[in-house]
Amino acid sequence: MGLKAAAKEIWTRLEDRPVLRSAIAIGGLLGLGLALVLGLAAVGIVSLRFLADNATFLAVPALTSLSATLLSFAIGFAGAIPMGLVRAFAPRILRGEGWRRAAFAPLYGAVTSYVEAIRGTPAFVQIFLVAQVSGLIFPGNPNIPFWGGTLALTINTLGYQTEVFRAGFQSVGQSQVEAAKSIGMRPVQVFLHITLPQGLRLITLPLVNEWVGLFKASALLAYVAVPELLWAASYLGNNRSHPIEAFIMVSSVYLAIIVPLSKAVGWWERKHRIPGLGVAERTVGVGRRRAVVAAGTPAGGLD
Amino acid sequence: MITVQNVHKWFGDLHVLKGVSLQVNKGDALVVIGPSGSGKSTLLRCINLLVQPDEGDVIIDGVKVNDPRIRPEWVRQQVGMVFQSFNLFTHLNALENVMIGLRKVKRMDRAGAEQMARFELERVGLADKADAYPAQLSGGQQQRVAIARALALNPKAVLFDEPTSALDPEFIREVLDVMTKLAEEGMTMVVVTHEMGFAHNVADRVLFMADGVVVEEGTPDEVFDRPQKERTQAFVGKILG
Ligand SMILES: Nc1ncnc2c1ncn2[C@@H]1O[C@H](COP(=O)(O)OP(=O)(O)O)[C@@H](O)[C@H]1O
Ligand SMILES: [Mg+2]
Numbered sequence: 427m428g429l430k431a432a433a434k435e436i437w438t439r440l441e442d443r444p445v446l447r448s449a450i451a452i453g454g455l456l457g458l459g460l461a462l463v464l465g466l467a468a469v470g471i472v473s474l475r476f477l478a479d480n481a482t483f484l485a486v487p488a489l490t491s492l493s494a495t496l497l498s499f500a501i502g503f504a505g506a507i508p509m510g511l512v513r514a515f516a517p518r519i520l521r522g523e524g525w526r527r528a529a530f531a532p533l534y535g536a537v538t539s540y541v542e543a544i545r546g547t548p549a550f551v552q553i554f555l556v557a558q559v560s561g562l563i564f565p566g567n568p569n570i571p572f573w574g575g576t577l578a579l580t581i582n583t584l585g586y587q588t589e590v591f592r593a594g595f596q597s598v599g600q601s602q603v604e605a606a607k608s609i610g611m612r613p614v615q616v617f618l619h620i621t622l623p624q625g626l627r628l629i630t631l632p633l634v635n636e637w638v639g640l641f642k643a644s645a646l647l648a649y650v651a652v653p654e655l656l657w658a659a660s661y662l663g664n665n666r667s668h669p670i671e672a673f674i675m676v677s678s679v680y681l682a683i684i685v686p687l688s689k690a691v692g693w694w695e696r697k698h699r700i701p702g703l704g705v706a707e708r709t710v711g712v713g714r715r716r717a718v719v720a721a722g723t724p725a726g727g728l729d
Numbered sequence: 730m731i732t733v734q735n736v737h738k739w740f741g742d743l744h745v746l747k748g749v750s751l752q753v754n755k756g757d758a759l760v761v762i763g764p765s766g767s768g769k770s771t772l773l774r775c776i777n778l779l780v781q782p783d784e785g786d787v788i789i790d791g792v793k794v795n796d797p798r799i800r801p802e803w804v805r806q807q808v809g810m811v812f813q814s815f816n817l818f819t820h821l822n823a824l825e826n827v828m829i830g831l832r833k834v835k836r837m838d839r840a841g842a843e844q845m846a847r848f849e850l851e852r853v854g855l856a857d858k859a860d861a862y863p864a865q866l867s868g869g870q871q872q873r874v875a876i877a878r879a880l881a882l883n884p885k886a887v888l889f890d891e892p893t894s895a896l897d898p899e900f901i902r903e904v905l906d907v908m909t910k911l912a913e914e915g916m917t918m919v920v921v922t923h924e925m926g927f928a929h930n931v932a933d934r935v936l937f938m939a940d941g942v943v944v945e946e947g948t949p950d951e952v953f954d955r956p957q958k959e960r961t962q963a964f965v966g967k968i969l970g
Contacts, residue, residue, distance in 0.1 A: 601814060601816045605816035607801075609806070609834060609879070610806035610830065619833055702819055702865075
């Protein structure tokens, strides 16, 4: 058996050990990166000395990037739930009549325009705009770049997360809502106990994607003078004339945060998976298929 | 117990219920039959106000319930409903499906709700499936959990909308058995079904609906064996094969 075939065999056997598989994959990636850096060092492009001397330089900027991302993501999350609700269910109300329609028409219009504006313009432009405006309002305040940048990220992720929640809420079946009503739940209870928990299950992956995207987009804050990761790396590279080292370092920091995080969420999701809802089972999901068939049975039946 | 008086329902221009009236006495089982699209589901939904009647009255236990002063949530606690496609909450296991109404609607404490939910699962023969999620249960088991969920709220009556027509044939019996036992225990029931054996054995009255009107009503023998109206004869002839 050749080396390749042997590797493939081992990989297949690890089918139901996803954690081990991930560990091997990450380990392999690390090894490759290390080999690359050592190779570059051997031919004199990269200075190992410089890497070692500045190993901790990016720690504080990393915290800055993380804080801006976590804060804006959390606020965006809280805002996206009601806004996603409006996006998901206002169209149905608008088809009716009366005061509800009159009340929801402008609300739906506002939320939809917001989402379109955010998705239709570059994040960089949004960040620049917010930074300029907040600089004008609070001139000379040293904390303004960070808070203005975080505000800009919040405005941005709110638009995207609203659409994620809209999709999640809409994919919770009407029959689930009807069953909840039939046992006497009030609309708020139906939302809190049925639509929200089921919707969250369905959007775990898109939410993680949004977080990762936001974290990477936070690099744009370097251009509005926030001392975050990319800003620090540019500083290091330019001032000490070691740009390649600086960018190898900053890439490693991004990877070191993003890869374990998405792996951890994936692992959590599988560990707490509910048969027939959200992530698929790794093996063939008999129960899942049955649930889909049951839910898809047309009303009317045999006559 | 349940009185429906001259109820009309329009969906846009579609006149689905054209003056339907019926009466179910306490402890009785009424079976509703009729072709697809005749308005059977809409009629049941009008009784527990999942659909608001446009005209006419629904009276439950002496209370006119389609009244703006009555909360529909309160009405739905009085009248349980079992759906054709079960509609168990997919993110909750069997026990939680039965418990959630007790916890959130009846506001019972966890221990009390759990005890009651286990009792209801026992009644439908699923005490050992408390931890299973809907996707891990057969159709027949899911429908029995759905019945337990409706019964847990201790309703005055239960509405069944074609409870066995989404089931594979081998699971129909177990669901009908649970429903038969329930009728024998004196539960007031309105059942849309085309299970003739069940209707014959269990129904006190049978009602034939077509095109949004009640065409004929009587005892099972009257409707199935000696139907008076031509449309009833044609329909009964078809379902009896
Ligand atoms: N929510 C609704 N909106 C519009 N039309 C509906 C709605 N519910 C039912 N209908 C229509 O009303 C008619 C009767 O439906 P239904 O009560 O489900 O009949 P059955 O249960 O006897 O098959 C059908 O034509 C159906 O398409
Ligand atoms: Mg129907």
